[in-house]
Amino acid sequence: MSTLEIDRVRKSYGSLEVLKEVSISIDTGDFLVLLGPSGCGKSTLLNMIAGLETISGGEIRIAGRVVNDLSPKDRDIAMVFQSYALYPTMTVSQNIQFGMKIRGVPKAERAKAVQAAADMLQITHLLERKPSQLSGGQRQRVAMGRAIVRQPRLFLFDEPLSNLDAKLRVDMRTEIKRLHARLGTTIVYVTHDQIEAMTLATRVAVMKGGVVQQLDEPQTVYDRPANVYVARFVGSPSMNVIPGTLRVEGDKVMAVIEVQNRPPATISGIGLSRDAAARYAGRPVLVGIRPELFSVANGQPGTITVDIDVVEPTGPDTLAVFQLGGVEVTARLPPKQVEAGTATMLAVDTSKLVLFDPATENLIK
Amino acid sequence: MAEAISTLPSPSPAPGSGRVTKTDETPRYNRAWIGRLFIYATLIAMAAAYLMPLWVMVTTSLKPLEEIYGGSFIGFPQNFTLDAWRVAWSQACIGTECTGLKPYFVNSLLIVIPAVVLSTGIGAINGYILTKWRFPGANLVFGLLLFGCFLPYQAILIPMARTLSLIGLAGSIPGLILVHVSYGICFTTLFFRNYFVTLPDDLTKAALVDGAGFFRIFWSIILPTSIPIIVVSCIWQFTQIWNDFLFGVSFTSGAHSPITVALNNIVNVTTGRKQYNIDMAAAMIAGIPTLLVYIVAGRYFVRGLTAGAVKG
Structure with a gap:
């Protein structure tokens, strides 16, 4: 069953077309990586899935339901941002339960969900701290915690590791992979780092100039690149x-x-x-x-x-x-x-x- | 043991060498000290020159009238008295009413508190919309609002008087509040817009995904991060409105006047000898609230003005 269907989706700002008839379909539990250089439209596409950008043409369906005109909160998604986007005046605990509070989840239930997420991400000792007192890796964990408690049908990650240093990036990559294995939730993950795409994805969509160049399993993308662009973009040193x-x-x-x-x-x-x-x-x-x-x-x-x-x-x-x-x-x-x-x-x-x-x-x- | 003894003589030349370095350093140390003295002397002289008028005001207000006319203007009061303050507060005649500044002080509070709250609130929402809920033409709207900051007071007097009389608020305290709010929105919008522009847009997006709406994001996420700029806006608006004379004298009259207008009446309308001690006391009563605001919230003011200039 396909959790996410992107059906001939287009995006244009005035006469500038940034996405040209993109079609991607992934199954439940898939880890889709949108891979491409900056300006290829991958982040725009993610924002459109999230409902933070309008769709100029085509349809996006989540679990069979057309979400084109639904607001982000009604799409059954959770998102992790590159800048973490933690609410600066709230503690870690308040950050994690903010969404639940808005949805009117009872306090006891909220506390339980926060505890479970904190245990999973090993941030229990940080719950009462403010985001400014956390390191980059810890902030990233909190941002993931905020997404996990939502228990969404779809996780969206927008270059979540680009602000971390090289060592931490590798650790957090493993962490995300472990999280995916554990929760089994479908993930759409945007990155320009081909190593992240190779290590994390079950499906990779290599994008360039608003067009999907190839949509395949990572090993296929590596072994049988659809064109010279994909061949050169994936792999280091390149082909x-x-x-x-x-x-x-x-x-x-x-x-x-x-x-x-x-x-x-x-x-x-x-x-x-x-x-x-x-x-x-x-x-x-x-x-x-x-x-x-x-x-x-x-x-x-x-x-x-x-x-x-x-x-x-x-x-x-x-x-x-x-x-x-x-x-x-x-x-x-x-x-x-x-x-x-x-x-x-x-x-x-x-x-x-x-x-x-x-x-x-x-x-x- | 032998080694330990052999090390003994070595410390003895050390004081000698130490003295050499000392004589080496002493002139440099002296020069720094002289420089420091010069800096402090200059600063104290400047501060004294600046504080001179305040000194004259304070001492004059504490002297009986005879002493002012009989002796030096600058000297310390010989017969210390608070009478002038008492008279200025509750007995001085303003026009035909001899009520002192008290009712006008209350008037100013009744004007300044709602005007500050409203203009700051509206400025905050304006800034929030102009940065986080951008709409086509947002920059044009902001440009026009900015234009309002450069409008001279005098230019809006007649149109404003006409507007106030049309909506039936001429000569009233609510009318003056409206004038101050509309004139202040340009400045407060500028403050908040420039502050909010430094907050990452991802914050709003994350809150949207979390299910928060327009006002929820404003209340729970944007406003709590904006304490410094709220303080800046409040101080700015408070001093502007409290110290305003032109709008007060143009759009109110008699019992509805703010304290600045009343102060003018006390000082300029006198019969017989000019009562300098009462004038000084009255002027200081009128100035104390703004002074207090700066003392209480001044450090936030500086912090708020420089916020966003340095990342972190």
Whole structure:
């Protein structure tokens, strides 16, 4: 059963169209991440789901009910804001129960709900403090507590971790994931951080310029990006997109890539449908190779030889940068296997290699 | 043991070296001290010059009339008396009524309290709407309100007199309250609007999601955070309205006059010798409420004026 259906929703400010016919549908218990750079319309979409922005066209349905004209309080949602938005003059306890107080929930019941939420988020000792006396992570917990006691059908998170420092961000990410596992409530989560999207989501919608580029499970978005934009946005370091030419010999599909000062490199053993192979045979393509698909070759066939330009050790592995097909390419290799300024033979794992059409930049299926 | 003894001589050169550094530092220390003395002397001289009129007022009000006409204006009272204060408060003649300032003091309170409360309240709601419930043309409305701050008093006298007589409030205390409220809204709106603009919009959004409405958000969330600016608005309006003379003299008369008008009558309308002691006492009675407001709430005033200037 789908908890949230976004049906051809549009948003425009005057003649400026910020969302163009966005359609997303998610099931109960899903964790949808709206991922994209600032200005892609993801926060606008979230505000429209919440009822804080009007809908210019299309329909939003929560649990089958059209909510276009419902006020936020009638939509059965709770929201966590980037700035936490805790009420500054109220204590943590008052902050958490403010919504219940407005809905006329009896005092005893409120106290019980506050206690339960505080226990779950380990903020019991903070209940009588004011928000100004809390650290960033604690404020974030309180903001989540305020959302939890609502027991909504839908949680909305607007970049909840962007104001935290790197270490705390990772901790709170785990916390949110745990919370989702425990409550099982459907979540819509907005972020520009692709790591958050990969770690948290059950479904990711990658957005750009008010259009959903791809809506899929995170692993699918990573392995089979719908276009070059998604390929580059998800993953760090980002996917290498290298111009080459497709060559087909019988059943064998291979990509030929120009290498500076060397004969062209041939990457063979590419899996492609017979149909697509026929269409693109002999034509230019963009070859998408994730950095971790490279490995140092030890004599197997189908290797390419490159001149390593820069080596960047990160600890667990080393990033090697070199030129291939006229673009800069990064390979993620085990530490201490390559040196800068040397020629190295690299093998490519072609099972996860993807190809894009150079004209449309869409994935060739 | 031997080591311990060998360390003994070492402290003896230390006082010598200590003295060297001392002579090194002494002139610098002296210079700082002279500078400090200069600063204090200047400040005290300035403060004295500023407080001089107050000193003259206080001492004069405590002298009998004979002493003022017989001796120095500035000296300490020889025959200390509170008579002038008593007369100014309850016996001095204003026009034909010899009631002192008391009823007019009450008039001013009756004008200033509702006018301050109303103008501050309306300014707060205006600021709230202009920042958190923006509507098309909100900036234009704010611009026009701002324009009101620059309107000179004199410019609105005749239209206001006409309006008051049309609605039947001419010459009354409610009429004067209306004048002060409408004139004050421009300023109070400016104060509150500039303060609320620093409150994050997410606060309002979070409250909306929590189910709070327009007035609930205003009462429970926005107003409690605005104590400093409420104090600023109240002090500003209180001093403006309490000290106002022009509106008071133009739109009220006789028994409905505020204290500033009554004070003017006491000082300017006298028969025989000018009673300086009563004039001074009356002037100070008229000035005490604003002084009190500043003493009680002054630190909030400074805090409120600088609020939003520094983040945190």
